[in-house]
Amino acid sequence: MAKTDAGSRGRRNTKGEKMQAGTDARPGRSAAPRIDPRIQREIGKHLRAHYDDLVNEPVPDKFIELLQKLERSVSEKSESE
Amino acid sequence: MAVSKALREDLLASIPNLRAFAVSLTGSGERADDLVQETLMKAWAKFHTFQEGTNLRAWLFTILRNEFYSQLRKRGREVEDAEGTYAARLASQPAQGGHMDMADFREALSELPADQREALILVGASGFSYEEAAAICECAVGTIKSRVSRARTRLAELLELEPGETYGADPTAASVITRTVA
Numbered sequence: 001m002a003k004t005d006a007g008s009r010g011r012r013n014t015k016g017e018k019m020q021a022g023t024d025a026r027p028g029r030s031a032a033p034r035i036d037p038r039i040q041r042e043i044g045k046h047l048r049a050h051y052d053d054l055v056n057e058p059v060p061d062k063f064i065e066l067l068q069k070l071e072r073s074v075s076e077k078s079e080s081e
Numbered sequence: 082m083a084v085s086k087a088l089r090e091d092l093l094a095s096i097p098n099l100r101a102f103a104v105s106l107t108g109s110g111e112r113a114d115d116l117v118q119e120t121l122m123k124a125w126a127k128f129h130t131f132q133e134g135t136n137l138r139a140w141l142f143t144i145l146r147n148e149f150y151s152q153l154r155k156r157g158r159e160v161e162d163a164e165g166t167y168a169a170r171l172a173s174q175p176a177q178g179g180h181m182d183m184a185d186f187r188e189a190l191s192e193l194p195a196d197q198r199e200a201l202i203l204v205g206a207s208g209f210s211y212e213e214a215a216a217i218c219e220c221a222v223g224t225i226k227s228r229v230s231r232a233r234t235r236l237a238e239l240l241e242l243e244p245g246e247t248y249g250a251d252p253t254a255a256s257v258i259t260r261t262v263a
Contacts, residue, residue, distance in 0.1 A: 043233055046182075054100065059100070
């Protein structure tokens with residue numbers, strides 16, 4: 001009966017990749033054990049705090065200058081056409 | 082090719098998120114900025130392929146990620162040397178909002194395998210759905226789900242979190258308060 005199980009797993013793989021443990025689309029059947037929802041929340045909270053710190057860093061002027069430069073190059077091109 | 086004003090403004094507004102993702106991939110602020118710069122130039126050059134009304138941020142993240150991996154292939158493995166430098170700088174900043182343990186968290190995050198960290202950041206912090214993250218990473222949705230799940234489990238292990246225990250919980254805060262009062 002093990003063969004049947006392998007077959008059904010294979011069908012779920014939409015990309016035709018070689019099926020491996022843990023690539024199952026259903027979270028309950030993934031290789032990693034389920035973790036405590038409270039721990040999951042704590043991890044999520046810290047992850048977002050970490051990411052928000054990065055997002056809230058000021059944007060360096062060089063990016064704004066780069067966009068202006070790109071824009072100028074476009075308008076110069078269209079003028080010469 | 083003219084880029085509409087709205088699109089240009091959306092592009093500008095996406096930069097902080099692109100930088101945050103780039104830092105997560107490279108582990109280095111300097112390298113992240115190079116990557117963002119390259120992404121902006123690539124995006125500008127191929128804006129005609131972008132369908133207005135679809136998710137610009139996902140489109141940009143895909144470009145950035147592809148650029149990162151193509152640079153990685155070109156450079157080989159020297160990237161490792163920058164690993165952790167940026168995280169260390171962040172870790173040296175004073176803790177904010179009572180996050181006594183952000184430094185530990187960042188260190189644990191930097192220890193995750195790259196594919197797991199990437200999936201966790203996209204889904205858990207950048208606000209993408211599993212489907213969008215899978216499109217960005219060019220893999221199956223199930224693969225993203227599995228990576229996110231493994232990343233969480235690994236983080237819990239690295240941070241030695243046990244069920245029932247609250248991370249960053251009162252013992253530390255309580256001892257700080259006691260010290261402050263004393």
